[in-house]
Amino acid sequence: MKIAVGADHGGFQAKQAVIEHLQSKGVDVVDFGTDSEESCDYPDIAQPVAQAVSRGECERGILICGTGIGMSIAANKVQGIRAALCGDTFSARMAREHNDANILCLGARVTGLGLMLDIIDAYLQGSFLGGRHKTRIEKIEA
Ligand code: RB5
Numbered sequence: 655m656k657i658a659v660g661a662d663h664g665g666f667q668a669k670q671a672v673i674e675h676l677q678s679k680g681v682d683v684v685d686f687g688t689d690s691e692e693s694c695d696y697p698d699i700a701q702p703v704a705q706a707v708s709r710g711e712c713e714r715g716i717l718i719c720g721t722g723i724g725m726s727i728a729a730n731k732v733q734g735i736r737a738a739l740c741g742d743t744f745s746a747r748m749a750r751e752h753n754d755a756n757i758l759c760l761g762a763r764v765t766g767l768g769l770m771l772d773i774i775d776a777y778l779q780g781s782f783l784g785g786r787h788k789t790r791i792e793k794i795e796a
Contacts, residue, residue, distance in 0.1 A: 655778075658712035660686035660699040661762070662725075665718030667691070668762040668770060672716060675771050681778075684712055700728035707756050708734040715757035716774065722761035729757050736791070741765050743776040750780025752787045 657676060661669035666688055676683050686703045688694045696719045707715045715737075717725035722739040729737035737757035738749035741764060749755035758777045760770050782788075 655714065656682040656684065656712045658684045658686055658703045658706040658715040659717075660688075660703040660715070660725075661718040662688055662696040662699055662720070663691050663693050664696075664720030665725075665760070665762040668718050668760070668767060671767055672718065672770070672774060675774065696724040697728040700725045701732065704729040704732035704735045704737070704757060708732050713756075714778075716760065717757060718760045718762050718770075720761060720763040722759040722764065726757075726759040729759065734795075736794070740773050740777065742769075743772050746773045746777040747780040750777055751783045754782040754787070754791055 659669060659673055673683050673685060686699055688699060700717055703715045703717055706712045717729055719725045726737045726739040729735050735757055736753055736755045737759050738753060738755035739759040740746040740749055746758065
């Protein structure tokens, strides 16, 4: 699986740990930056990550900012993107099973790194259940 990963300065350190975690599991990671803790604007990272997922260049995306809120708002502006901000593993699993979320957003100033990695694992392990959930997603697209 190829995953697009991006963060602003608030999520930079967490992003580095997340990339290491994903690579240790054999996941192919595309790093969209940012590359330091210097202040930057989260939409500048969210947009290319969301576009890579929307175009099918990456199967899924992970976006990290201070709260995860700005990244989720920005990513959900891109056609075909269903970005879910998750702070617990149950929500992360549901984001896949019920919402077919193709981007996971995380808040590095809210969620500790250990929980963040568990949330990512839950998100990646979850599979979309389809059926009535597909109907609902089609309504969002429409
Ligand atoms: C940056 O200070 C902060 O606003 C950003 O990381 C994020 O939390 C926005 O939603």
